[in-house]
Amino acid sequence: MTTAEQTNPKEATGSPPDRGEVLLDVQDIAKNFGGLRAVDHCSLTVRRGTITGLIGPNGAGKTTVFNNITGFIAPDSGRILFQGIDITGLRPDQIFAHKLCRTFQIPREHGSMSVLENLMLVPTQQIGEHIWNAWFRRGAVRRQEEQNRDKALEVLEYLELTHVQDEYAANLSGGQKKLLELGRTLMVDPELVLLDEPAAGVNRSLLKRIVTNIRHLSSERGITFLLIEHDMNTVMNLCDPVIVMSEGRKLVEGPPEEVRSNQSVLEAYLGGQYAAAES
Structure with missing residues (x-):
């Protein structure tokens, strides 16, 4: 050729x-x-x-x-x-x-965090990242965290990973870690x-x-x-x-x-x- x-x-x-x-x-x-x-x-x-x-x-x-x-x-x-x-x-x-x-x-x-926490960490512009919001906007911070948690649980259910949601991510199998990687993008x-x-x-x-x-x-x-x-x-x-x-x-x-x-x-x-x- x-x-x-x-x-x-x-x-x-x-x-x-x-x-x-x-x-x-x-x-x-x-x-x-x-x-x-x-x-x-x-x-x-x-x-x-x-x-x-x-x-x-x-x-x-x-x-x-x-x-x-x-x-x-x-x-x-x-x-x-x-x-x-x-x-x-x-x-x-x-x-x-x-x-x-x-x-x-x-x-x-993030191996030292749970599977659920790995997903909740992903969304950008989380208002709780600013210390003054944690002090003065606790209600807004809590509501956003609840929304992120609900979405993370939905993603885990979709990927059939709810049974390991509280497991340290480092303890997952190789295939489960690949699913977690995919789940993080879905957030x-x-x-x-x-x-x-x-x-x-x-x-x-x-x-x-x-x-x-x-x-x-x-x-x-x-x-x-x-x-x-x-x-x-x-x-x-x-x-x-x-x-x-x-x-x-x-x-x-x-x-x-x-x-x-x-x-x-x-x-x-x-x-x-x-x-x-x-x-």
């Missing part, structure tokens, strides 16, 4: 599906770390209502793109638009305030959630629950998802479209069945497992 063919997704797999308006528009971003170019003028879009998969080999630049989008690392060049607003270079908390949230491959729970009614390897280190039973929750949140609550994942069964069964990255650039984009049947993707990124299954 020539370089020109590799960098033209429409020639490789057809036009990506038109699911709705463009929610996230990553325009020609680049990021260098010393002499290493981790992201090389990458452009991609995420349309509202989709569960978009982002795959590629280790070192393809996927996590750096996530970090650029969510403000953990600013790109050296290019622009990132979310709902038409330029969020390039904003701090993570500013991007979070736009209802763009993320989870991490290794969950970042702010997000528009877009970026999931970094939600299947990593999760047993099959809990993974099935995570996948089911993602599907329901997309279809029932209208939340859009962009996820990095190395579990190809999860990607192919959950995501549409699928974006493939290589060497910091977008290589291919399309529906999962087209990406799955693309020979260059099969050989370079799926390790031959699907090629063997179809031979």
Whole structure:
């Protein structure tokens, strides 16, 4: 396959599906770390209502793109638009305030706090954070805390975690911590959630629950998802479209069945497992 063919997704797999308006528009971003170019003028879009998969080999630049989008690392060049607003270079908390949230491959729970407290901590602009409100607006502080608690309990019930609500978060299993990470994003009614390897280190039973929750949140609550994942069964069964990255650039984009049947993707990124299954 020539370089020109590799960098033209429409020639490789057809036009990506038109699911709705463009929610996230990553325009020609680049990021260098010393002499290493981790992201090389990458452009991609995420349309509202989709569960978009982002795959590629280790070192393809996927996590750096996530970090650029969510403000953990600013790109050296290019622009990132979310709902038409330029969020390039904003701090993570500013991007979070736009209802763009993320989870991490290794969950970042507050281990010394309970599961319920982890969720109640998430909402922004809590009036109880200011000491004078705790002194002079106790009623307002209490009402807001009750609202946050009610919402947290609703999220825990949705994720089937109510039985561990009073457990220290550090004591949860790996899969339960992934569910808790997802629950924390739900506390702010997000528009877009970026999931970094939600299947990593999760047993099959809990993974099935995570996948089911993602599907329901997309279809029932209208939340859009962009996820990095190395579990190809999860990607192919959950995501549409699928974006493939290589060497910091977008290589291919399309529906999962087209990406799955693309020979260059099969050989370079799926390790031959699907090629063997179809031979």
